[in-house]
Amino acid sequence: MSDIIAIVATKDNATDLSGAQAIFWVDTIEQAQRKALLLARIFKAMVHDLEGGIYLIVRH
């Protein structure tokens, strides 16, 4: 099964996102991509793009 390790999102998504998952808030999409990449490498996980500046780090 797949597990969501963390979510990286730009701050303009603040009203849409909530929950028990670790959410990393960033200012720009570039920062989000960079943070998602680093997290994925740490957890041996994959970055999935939900578009609109939301990235899921998922371990498959």
Next chain:
Amino acid sequence: MSAYVTAIILAMAMGFMDRLYLLCSDYRNYPSYPHGYIIHLSLGAIAAALAAIAIPALLEKEYTAITFLVLCAQQFRDIRNMERETLLKLEENQLVPRGTDYIEGIAKVFEARNYLVMLVALVTCGGAIFINIWGGVVLGAVMIVLSRHLMSGKTIGQVAKIREGKLSFQGPLLMVDDIIIMNVGEEAVKQKILQEGIGVVLEPKDADARASLNNLGQRQAILHDVAALVGSKAEIGEPAFTPMARKNVDSGAIGIYFLPNERDVACVLKAVSRTPLLESAILKPLATQIGREAAKEGEKNE
């Protein structure tokens, strides 16, 4: 009994040669360890020896000796278990695993090969006793060739049209032609996939083939064979580089995404084409009335 010594020795030799021949015939089903060779060759020799004495034992009215054959058949079942266990253990450390269906198929092949060895030894011995030594040699040689023929199943290339598919991204979605493979979030990975990745599309030739390609074990076997033959960039912590196969639910076509070490499309297509069609994946809906009618309906709708 001494009258049969030549026949028994000839039958043992022929049986052993058959095992040797079958060992060389399929590199993929064979773990390339010297100890593996020893195990299978010695078991082959035992099988050949057992079958070789069957006819002389019968002629000498030694019926108890025949019952030993049954006992031994039981023993050969362990070969299947042994192969299965070994491959399943190795599976844990494979970046592109074989899949349980492929392993089961390989294990079955190894068991069956010993029975073929027994058949070759039996026929050779019979030929040597009832015709003459040369008759035994000829019959044995024919059986060896036949045993190889008997064991060669179909390949993917025979049941599906294989062609290169175009890799593209719709937003974050990786596509092979119109088949969605997965969601990729990293820009750098997307670029790498577009530059170095290969897409393959398998179009089943009939409803039977469609049912076979539907089997997840069969798809995994294809991915494993391609990775083993061409080499894959799959790596721990890089799930996006793992090869993947997904189905077009409407047409039954399979889209394969693969990131090879060297981008050689022809080699990848050839590797897909020569993947064996797994026994566990062979389904024959077309052999039934319902299956044929359903296939006709499907053609009309297309």
